[in-house]
Every structure is written in C-alpha cells, then in structure tokens.
Amino acid sequence: MKSLIAKPVAVVVLLFARAITAVRPFWHEGRLPRRRSIFFANHSSHGDFILIWAVLQPRLRRRVRPVAGADYWLKSKLRSFIGRDVFNAVLIDRNRDARTMDPVESMGEAMREGSSLILFPEGTRNQSDASLQPFKSGLFHLAALHPDFELVPVWIANLNRVMPKGEFVPIPLICTVTFGEPMHLADGEDKDMFLERAREALLALAPKKAAE
Amino acid sequence: MSATHFDMMVLVLGVCGILLVASFVGHVLERRLSPDGSNPAIENLNARINAWWVMAILIAIAFVAGRIGVLLLFGFCSFAALREFVTLTNTRRADHWALATAFFVVLPLQYALLWIENYEIFSVFIPVYAFLLMPIISAVRGDTQHFLVRIAEVQWALMICVFCASHVPALLTLHIPGYEGRNVLLIAFLVIVVQSSDVLQYIWGKMIGRTKIAPRLSPSKTVEGFVGGIACASLVGAGLWWITPFSPLQAGAMAFLITLMGFFGGLVMSAIKRDRGVKDWGHLIDGHGGLIDRLDSVVFSAPIFFHLTRYFWSPG
Numbered sequence: 246m247k248s249l250i251a252k253p254v255a256v257v258v259l260l261f262a263r264a265i266t267a268v269r270p271f272w273h274e275g276r277l278p279r280r281r282s283i284f285f286a287n288h289s290s291h292g293d294f295i296l297i298w299a300v301l302q303p304r305l306r307r308r309v310r311p312v313a314g315a316d317y318w319l320k321s322k323l324r325s326f327i328g329r330d331v332f333n334a335v336l337i338d339r340n341r342d343a344r345t346m347d348p349v350e351s352m353g354e355a356m357r358e359g360s361s362l363i364l365f366p367e368g369t370r371n372q373s374d375a376s377l378q379p380f381k382s383g384l385f386h387l388a389a390l391h392p393d394f395e396l397v398p399v400w401i402a403n404l405n406r407v408m409p410k411g412e413f414v415p416i417p418l419i420c421t422v423t424f425g426e427p428m429h430l431a432d433g434e435d436k437d438m439f440l441e442r443a444r445e446a447l448l449a450l451a452p453k454k455a456a457e
Numbered sequence: 458m459s460a461t462h463f464d465m466m467v468l469v470l471g472v473c474g475i476l477l478v479a480s481f482v483g484h485v486l487e488r489r490l491s492p493d494g495s496n497p498a499i500e501n502l503n504a505r506i507n508a509w510w511v512m513a514i515l516i517a518i519a520f521v522a523g524r525i526g527v528l529l530l531f532g533f534c535s536f537a538a539l540r541e542f543v544t545l546t547n548t549r550r551a552d553h554w555a556l557a558t559a560f561f562v563v564l565p566l567q568y569a570l571l572w573i574e575n576y577e578i579f580s581v582f583i584p585v586y587a588f589l590l591m592p593i594i595s596a597v598r599g600d601t602q603h604f605l606v607r608i609a610e611v612q613w614a615l616m617i618c619v620f621c622a623s624h625v626p627a628l629l630t631l632h633i634p635g636y637e638g639r640n641v642l643l644i645a646f647l648v649i650v651v652q653s654s655d656v657l658q659y660i661w662g663k664m665i666g667r668t669k670i671a672p673r674l675s676p677s678k679t680v681e682g683f684v685g686g687i688a689c690a691s692l693v694g695a696g697l698w699w700i701t702p703f704s705p706l707q708a709g710a711m712a713f714l715i716t717l718m719g720f721f722g723g724l725v726m727s728a729i730k731r732d733r734g735v736k737d738w739g740h741l742i743d744g745h746g747g748l749i750d751r752l753d754s755v756v757f758s759a760p761i762f763f764h765l766t767r768y769f770w771s772p773g
Binding site: 267269403406409412414416417418419 | 543557
C-alpha cells in the first residue's frame with residue numbers, strides 16, 4: 246500500500262520542485278554522470294537532494310539514494326514515509342555515542358547493492374554566513390573503501406533563498422545545479438588533504454555573488 | 458463562419474506560412490553552412506524559430522480556449538517572469554513574506570480582477586495597494602539593510618512582470634463599438650507587431666548594421682537595424698489594419714509606437730541585465746534565454762497600447 250502511494254507522491258514532489266525552481270543542471274563538460282557515483286553537495290535546505298534528483302535522468306534516478314539524518318527523518322510518520330518510502334533515503338544515525346550502526350557501514354551497504362549516493366559532507370544544513378562548512382570525514386572513508394565510485398561535487402545555487410529555515414511558504418526562484426569534475430582519492434593522500442581538496446572542488450562551483 | 462473567425466483563420470494561416478518558410482530557410486542554411494551544428498548563429502536562429510512555433514501554438518490554443526485560456530497563459534507568463542526577475546534581486550530573508558504575497562496573492566488577484574472585468578481596481582491595485590502594502594510587510598520584519606533598494610526592486614518586479622504584462626490580456630476587456638467579440642485580434646496585433654519588430658531589427662542589423670546604437674547596453678543593436686526594423690514593423694502593423702478597429706494609417710501609427718516602446722523597453726531590460734552581470738534572464742526557452750528576454754518589448758508596449766486604444770476608441 247505504502248509503495249503504491251510513494252511513486253505518485255514522488256512525481257508530485259518533483260513537479261512541485263520544478264514549478265517553484267525551474268531547476269536547471271550544468272553538467273561538467275556536458276557529460277552525464279556515471280552509474281556508480283557519489284554526489285556530494287552543499288547543504289542549505291531539506292529540498293537539496295530533491296533538486297539533484299530532479300535533474301538526473303530517470304534511469305539514473307532510480308538507483309540514486311540520498312543520505313540523511315535518521316534523527317530528523319524518523320521524527321514523525323509523515324517524514325519517515327517521505328524519507329524512507331518516497332525517496333528511499335539511506336538514514337544514518339548522527340549521534341556518535343548512542344548509535345549502533347556505523348554510518349560508513351550503512352552507506353557502504355547501499356553502494357554494494359549498486360546504488361549511487363547523494364551526500365552532504367557538511368553533515369548538517371549550513372545556516373552560517375560561510376559558503377561551505379568544514380567536511381565530516383565520511384566522504385574520505387567512502388572514497389578509500391570504494392575506489393570504483395566517482396566522487397562528483399555538486400553545487401546547488403539559490404535554494405536557500407527559496408525556503409530559508411523557519412519559513413514554510415517557498416518563494417519561486419530559479420535554481421541551478423552545477424556538476425563538477427569527478428574525483429578520486431589520490432595515492433598517499435591523507436584524510437585532511439583529501440577533504441580539503443574535495444571542499445575546494447565544491448566551492449569552485451559556487452556562482453560569484455551578484456554585485457551588491 | 459463569422460467575420461472574426463474568418464479573420465482569425467487568415468491570420469493563423471499567415472503566421473503558419475511565415476513560420477514554415479522560416480523553418481525551411483533555417484533548415485537549408487543548416488544543411489549548407491552548419492551540417493555538424495558548429496555554426497552558433499545558425500543554431501541560434503533555428504532554436505529561435507522553434508521557440509516561435511511553440512509561442513504561436515500556445516497563443517493559438519489560448520485563443521481557442523477563450524478568455525480563461527488567455528488569462529491563464531499570461532498569468533503563467535507573469536509567474537515565470539517574476540520568478541526570473543526576483544532571482545536577480547537583492548532581496549533578503551526579511552522580504553520573505555512580501556515576496557510570498559507578491560507571488561501568491563498580488564499576481565493571482567491582478568488576473569482575477571481581469572476575469573471579473575473590474576478595470577477601476579485593476580488599474581490601481583499594484584501601483585497603489587501593492588505599492589503601499591509590500592514595504593509595510595518588509596518593514597515589520599525589522600531588517601533595515603538596503604531597505605529602499607529591496608522594496609524598490611520588489612515593486613519594480615511587480616510593475617514589469619505583473620502589472621505591465623497583464624495589460625496584454627486586459628485588451629479583452631475593452632468595449633469598442635463595432636468591434637465586439639473581436640478583441641482577441643488586438644492581442645494578436647500587438648504580439649505580431651512586437652515580434653516582427655524584433656526579427657526585422659535583427660535581420661536589418663545583420664544585413665547592413667554598422668553603427669552601434671547603444672554599445673554599452675546592447676552591443677548587437679545598430680542604428681540601421683533600429684530604423685529598418687521599426688519602419689518595416691510599422692508597415693506590417695499598417696498592413697494588419699483589417700484585424701483592428703483602426704484605419705490603416707492609425708494602425709501604422711500604433712505599430713510605430715508599439716515598436717518604439719518595445720525597442721526602448723529592450724534597452725532598459727538590458728541595462729538591468731548588465732548591472733546584474735548576466736547575459737540572459739533565465740533559461741526557460743531554448744535559444745531565447747529567459748521568458749523576460751522574449752517579453753521585454755511586449756511588457757513595455759502593452760500598457761501604452763492598451764491605454765491609447767482605451768482612450769480613443771473605447772468611450773465611457
């Protein structure tokens with residue numbers, strides 16, 4: 246029954262997201278993403294993964310799972326329906342002390358099943374003035390454990406203006422999703438070096454601010 | 458078949474014929490000069506021709522659907538244009554409710570006023586009521602940074618994208634003696650004159666354009682393109698007198714005004730784009746950039762065309 250409703254709900258959410266944001270992708274050198282990819286993106290809104298999802302071609306979309314915090318997405322029945330059933334999210338426990346399952350382990354399991362991932366390495370929504378917060382280490386561990394996956398930086402522009410935190414009516418504004426050059430963990434690269442390189446690669450995709 | 462339907466058929470066949478010729482020429486040029494899609498000018502030309510097909514078909518469908526179809530079509534245009542415009546503004550979080558009001562209250566109300574044909578409120582709703590209401594909503598949030606810039610931008614966006622654009626379907630509400638039931642042809646007249654002016658300026662400019670008319674605003678516009686395009690489009694307008702309540706001379710004069718407003722409207726909108734550092738307003742239409750890129754000349758000429766027609770041809 247749930248799965249019967251989940252599909253139409255997904256279609257409605259996608260249509261709504263398109264109507265509000267007229268979202269448009271910019272591919273790296275016009276190349277569409279590979280089947281086995283980890284998309285890592287800036288995080289400013291709960292709708293972030295929906296925009297990435299919306300611009301991927303349907304064939305790819307079916308195999309792409311967003312990674313999201315279980316504490317948020319399991320809080321109510323509706324959220325868990327949307328997170329788990331509609332978007333098939335990989336829910337990870339962000340509470341370091343209480344968790345029973347290692348997040349890298351959960352994500353790795355999904356990848357072994359053939360899924361690509363959408364990951365927000367900042368760990369939580371960015372509400373600071375900085376463009377990008379420091380990255381959590383999960384991306385590095387995934388890169389080390391799964392060298393066959395391409396790591397694709399993805400910059401989502403403008404969605405934070407569509408629906409700032411605490412507002413519940415979205416403002417229609419044009420959003421873009423920019424895909425960067427796929428990267429891999431280099432030989433001998435340590436965690437901090439890699440995370441810094443990944444962060445720089447993502448930051449390079451951010452559009453320059455409109456003249457004040 | 459009534460005279461209106463007959464005129465409409467002639468118009469549809471004429472537009473279809475011209476577009477067919479354009480598509481054919483575009484196709485031949487592509488085979489000759491750009492077989493591998495490497496000539497950007499030809500590719501752009503063909504993208505534009507395809508977009509005109511879509512535009513013509515959408516307008517035709519709206520006309521067939523009647524008043525509601527036209528209102529929905531232009532309501533959607535206003536929505537998409539406002540979305541493009543606000544994307545480029547400096548609005549801040551404190552403007553969230555003002556913007557939500559602009560999109561979800563002011564815009565639908567403006568078109569609802571056309572539906573109930575309440576011209577008195579229609580003509581002052583945005584310039585008076587929204588003008589006073591929007592800054593109040595923004596001020597209540599208490600963020601004063603760039604306040605005047607922000608509220609001015611929102612008001613300007615509403616004026617251009619909703620108020621001015623809604624004057625195209627407003628043509629349907631005019632009561633012109635001896636022209637009953639034919640108002641939809643006034644919209645066709647306006648759109649055809651504006652679009653042909655854009656095309657003819659482009660063609661004249663490409664053929665003999667030498668002297669730049671506004672190098673800092675719009676480097677592709679030339680004096681030769683301007684004069685040739687405006688003159689030819691005015692003639693097109695004069696030649697379309699039979700679908701209007703005007704005499705051929707009056708139709709030509711109206712077309713002249715429309716094309717002048719359209720041209721300078723294009724310059725104004727270019728100035729805004731330059732200031733914001735973008736080339737196009739958006740990406741809604743392949744080959745045309747955003748919706749505003751195509752509509753800028755229509756929105757500047759529509760209110761003037763509407764008022765002149767109302768003032769001189771629609772008594773009381």
